[in-house]
Amino acid sequence: MRSGDRETIAKRVLAISQADETEVLVASSDTSLTRFTRNGIHQNVAARDVAVSVRAIAGKRTGVAATNRVDESSLRDVAERALAMARLAPEDPDFVALPKGEAAAPPPGSYSEATASASPALRATMTDTIFRIAEADGLWSAGYCSTGVSGYTIASSAGTLASFDGTEAGINVKMNGADSTGFAECYVNDVAGLDAHAIGAKAAAIARETAQPRAVEPGSWTVILEPAAFGELLSYLADHFSARAFDEGSSFYSGKLGETLLGSNVTIVDDYAQPLAPSSPYDYEGQRKERVTLIEQGVARDIVTDSYWAHKLQRRNTGHALPAPNSYGPQALNLLVMPGSKSTGELIASTQRGLLVTRFWYIRTVDQKHAIVTGMTRDGTFLIENGTIAGGVRNMRFNQSILGALRACEFSRDLRRTGGYSYSCVVPSAKIENFTFTSATEF
Amino acid sequence: MAFDSIAARTLDTALARGAHYADVRFETARTERIEVRNGVVSTLADSTSTGYGVRALVDGAWGFAASSDLSERGVDATAARAVEIARAGAAIARIRVGFAPDRAYVDVFATPVVRDPQRIALGDRVALLLAAEKALRISPEIAVGRAWLDLWRSEKIFFSTIGSKIAQTIVQTGSGLEAMAVGEGDVQTRSFPGDIGLYKSGGWEIVEEARLIENAPRIGEEALALLRAPQCPSGTFDVILGGSQVSLQIHESCGHPAELDRVMGWEANFSGTSFLETSQLGKLKYGSDIVTIVVDNTLPGGMASCGYDDEGTKSVVSDIIRDGMLTGYEMSNDTARTIGRASNACVRAQSWEFVPMIRMCNLNLLPGDVPFDNLFDDVRDGIYMESNRSWSIDDRRLNFQFGCEIAWEIKNGKRGRMLKNPTYGGMTPAFWNSCDAIGDAASWVAWGTPNCGKGEPMQTGRTTQAASPARFRNVAVGVGYHA
Numbered sequence: 055m056r057s058g059d060r061e062t063i064a065k066r067v068l069a070i071s072q073a074d075e076t077e078v079l080v081a082s083s084d085t086s087l088t089r090f091t092r093n094g095i096h097q098n099v100a101a102r103d104v105a106v107s108v109r110a111i112a113g114k115r116t117g118v119a120a121t122n123r124v125d126e127s128s129l130r131d132v133a134e135r136a137l138a139m140a141r142l143a144p145e146d147p148d149f150v151a152l153p154k155g156e157a158a159a160p161p162p163g164s165y166s167e168a169t170a171s172a173s174p175a176l177r178a179t180m181t182d183t184i185f186r187i188a189e190a191d192g193l194w195s196a197g198y199c200s201t202g203v204s205g206y207t208i209a210s211s212a213g214t215l216a217s218f219d220g221t222e223a224g225i226n227v228k229m230n231g232a233d234s235t236g237f238a239e240c241y242v243n244d245v246a247g248l249d250a251h252a253i254g255a256k257a258a259a260i261a262r263e264t265a266q267p268r269a270v271e272p273g274s275w276t277v278i279l280e281p282a283a284f285g286e287l288l289s290y291l292a293d294h295f296s297a298r299a300f301d302e303g304s305s306f307y308s309g310k311l312g313e314t315l316l317g318s319n320v321t322i323v324d325d326y327a328q329p330l331a332p333s334s335p336y337d338y339e340g341q342r343k344e345r346v347t348l349i350e351q352g353v354a355r356d357i358v359t360d361s362y363w364a365h366k367l368q369r370r371n372t373g374h375a376l377p378a379p380n381s382y383g384p385q386a387l388n389l390l391v392m393p394g395s396k397s398t399g400e401l402i403a404s405t406q407r408g409l410l411v412t413r414f415w416y417i418r419t420v421d422q423k424h425a426i427v428t429g430m431t432r433d434g435t436f437l438i439e440n441g442t443i444a445g446g447v448r449n450m451r452f453n454q455s456i457l458g459a460l461r462a463c464e465f466s467r468d469l470r471r472t473g474g475y476s477y478s479c480v481v482p483s484a485k486i487e488n489f490t491f492t493s494a495t496e497f
Numbered sequence: 498m499a500f501d502s503i504a505a506r507t508l509d510t511a512l513a514r515g516a517h518y519a520d521v522r523f524e525t526a527r528t529e530r531i532e533v534r535n536g537v538v539s540t541l542a543d544s545t546s547t548g549y550g551v552r553a554l555v556d557g558a559w560g561f562a563a564s565s566d567l568s569e570r571g572v573d574a575t576a577a578r579a580v581e582i583a584r585a586g587a588a589i590a591r592i593r594v595g596f597a598p599d600r601a602y603v604d605v606f607a608t609p610v611v612r613d614p615q616r617i618a619l620g621d622r623v624a625l626l627l628a629a630e631k632a633l634r635i636s637p638e639i640a641v642g643r644a645w646l647d648l649w650r651s652e653k654i655f656f657s658t659i660g661s662k663i664a665q666t667i668v669q670t671g672s673g674l675e676a677m678a679v680g681e682g683d684v685q686t687r688s689f690p691g692d693i694g695l696y697k698s699g700g701w702e703i704v705e706e707a708r709l710i711e712n713a714p715r716i717g718e719e720a721l722a723l724l725r726a727p728q729c730p731s732g733t734f735d736v737i738l739g740g741s742q743v744s745l746q747i748h749e750s751c752g753h754p755a756e757l758d759r760v761m762g763w764e765a766n767f768s769g770t771s772f773l774e775t776s777q778l779g780k781l782k783y784g785s786d787i788v789t790i791v792v793d794n795t796l797p798g799g800m801a802s803c804g805y806d807d808e809g810t811k812s813v814v815s816d817i818i819r820d821g822m823l824t825g826y827e828m829s830n831d832t833a834r835t836i837g838r839a840s841n842a843c844v845r846a847q848s849w850e851f852v853p854m855i856r857m858c859n860l861n862l863l864p865g866d867v868p869f870d871n872l873f874d875d876v877r878d879g880i881y882m883e884s885n886r887s888w889s890i891d892d893r894r895l896n897f898q899f900g901c902e903i904a905w906e907i908k909n910g911k912r913g914r915m916l917k918n919p920t921y922g923g924m925t926p927a928f929w930n931s932c933d934a935i936g937d938a939a940s941w942v943a944w945g946t947p948n949c950g951k952g953e954p955m956q957t958g959r960t961t962q963a964a965s966p967a968r969f970r971n972v973a974v975g976v977g978y979h980a
Contacts, residue, residue, distance in 0.1 A: 091762045095586035096594045101563040101850040120544035122565045139541045142619050146537045174585035182589040196765035228766035303640045303679035379540035418887040423684040430891045453977030492977045495896035
């Protein structure tokens, strides 16, 4: 379903609604994913849906109802349910009014017809390419190839009418050997940008080169985090930039705008239009997203807001609302870390003794206020000795403050998009001093 | 809505397009979420979603397609899409991975419900949460109070080309509280019940069982006290874990590694594999002799309780660990065949638009014979921990590190002062083999987990790990806690 059909549905709900104010979110999706293991496809899926969510306002009371039926009776029912809930809700003194959005153009490259119309045969061909690489190297592959199109329309009684359609394609591969594994990934908007052979070959090379891994002692290490590892680590900072966490005091940022909190080489922005990951120019209230500089040369500069938190904190609305109802507050969903000047190879060459980490696994927050997290290395960890790769090592557990890491780091000049569908950010490789590993595992 | 004719059309289309077997699962899911945050109803939402998913088997390869379009044209297109997807996979297949089920059922199942939540006025539901959340905020240092309620109802009907027709109504309910205290450079959180609330299958009686209002002041006080409590020490201690933390320990270090799809590498690139191998059945001493863990989707109140799984297999009770020995896996029809067994009905999908896959069932640690207070008796120097705060385990489920919200030291068999930021870690088999006491049936609770993630596209599963508090000897405590 494209934007014209969604807008028709949204306008119909607005016409039906008897609420003081009404906001309608119509989301459509058609996504496919081919998943494989042991050089064969084992889950091969596709799903189409359209969902209508109505935020009804009665004075300062809010109710939200949703349905995925779009006939007249269902639209009338969902509008009535939303209003009925609103009338039963207590007043929220900080609610003012639904915002009015302004038109914004989608960033170049956010939509690809080739991705939207990709066939299961195309995905099978790409996975077969990966299988052949694995078989040639005596490995087995596991991963997925995905393609999909999704879009949403937000319309409100305040005059907002915003629509966006975007496409996503991705390949994520883990190559498995007798005692080692390797990982590679690529996420793009245009499926033509997926090079299955290059991705499979990279994962296979990591698995080969980390074979017969040795055990090294946990402790304080210099690490070079490849983008997949650094991006996942960074994603655990995202909530700290939210106006909600800032106001409630759980963020390391709280009360510290203008202070130097990280290294002077660290600049972090939220940018929906970054060319490696172009996405919607609108948030889920139909507001134009701002490019927000969160950290500038180590200094805490800004937070992200939506209409509710902008009013509550008397700040501007940066356009970072999530779909209603939203107890999480506004979120920075498009983090970008500005690159450094060296290549990843040069970062390795400058390391006397350290570890090159391909990927992390199961990162969880240990201490929210200090942004301490724990997690494991996974799928390709290399020992660096005298500036060169010296083979693979067994996986280890880390416990590390992200803030401490970003006070003693250096970035590569090459940016990569990482995270797939679970989160998305654009980051360089990061060299970090005194990264703390606390235990080891058996593989 | 009667689905018989549209189901027949769907399955006929799949067969006509070349499927050797097909099934279709129609589902309407209704969810209601109410959340109160600092005196404001931040979420008051009611959602319904209706659709269906078609599985088609072609030359040993599965295809799955889902849609919300229930028109004749819609089901024709969706069935054809499932077959097209299966055929694309079959064209490059090296091995056959899919097999049709061999037994059909015609049956009806419904979750036993004492009080239908929809008969509780919405205003009363909101009022309960407002009162409970208000009772949490005993001090300005409680920066955030939260109270929430989830009501879930799923009506689904499954048809297959071998003649199954299974209608099920699953009702699940959950509620909980959380207080976040903010001090100088410190944030401490207490939750109740457990760390995510009390989630069970059933109706409003589950909310009443949680006793939110009665417990809220204590939870607020504990959050405040944690700001002033000393740091949990580091070292090797005997540890007693509260029941909800034992539930989490089962979930992460038994439930996931015992999923046979992980053992076979089906989750290798994402949620990981397992340290278990099929050759270890009957040979691996997973835990001490008192550790027995069973799959039981017939458990009253279990979040995974149902009559049949989403492949149409009837729910059973089966052993995973018996007297400490590994004896079984959580299995699907496909994976069970690879080890010469029959499925134990562990296949579910999040909802109609997702492919059914092995999901953790009600996986329960059977109770021991020690009253809760007696677990402390012969602990000379130990730590008692409650309510999970963080959880991490390696991708073969061996090296784990978990943190809890609150702890108390144990000295000479007595619970002492409160400690903050407790963590512990270890390796899975060694940890379970260090278990030397399990609480009795009086302390056994069906702890539900409503948010288990697995699969790509990722699916959220609802499961229960019923458990009592338990005691573990010589555990590494305080691992990793430094700023």
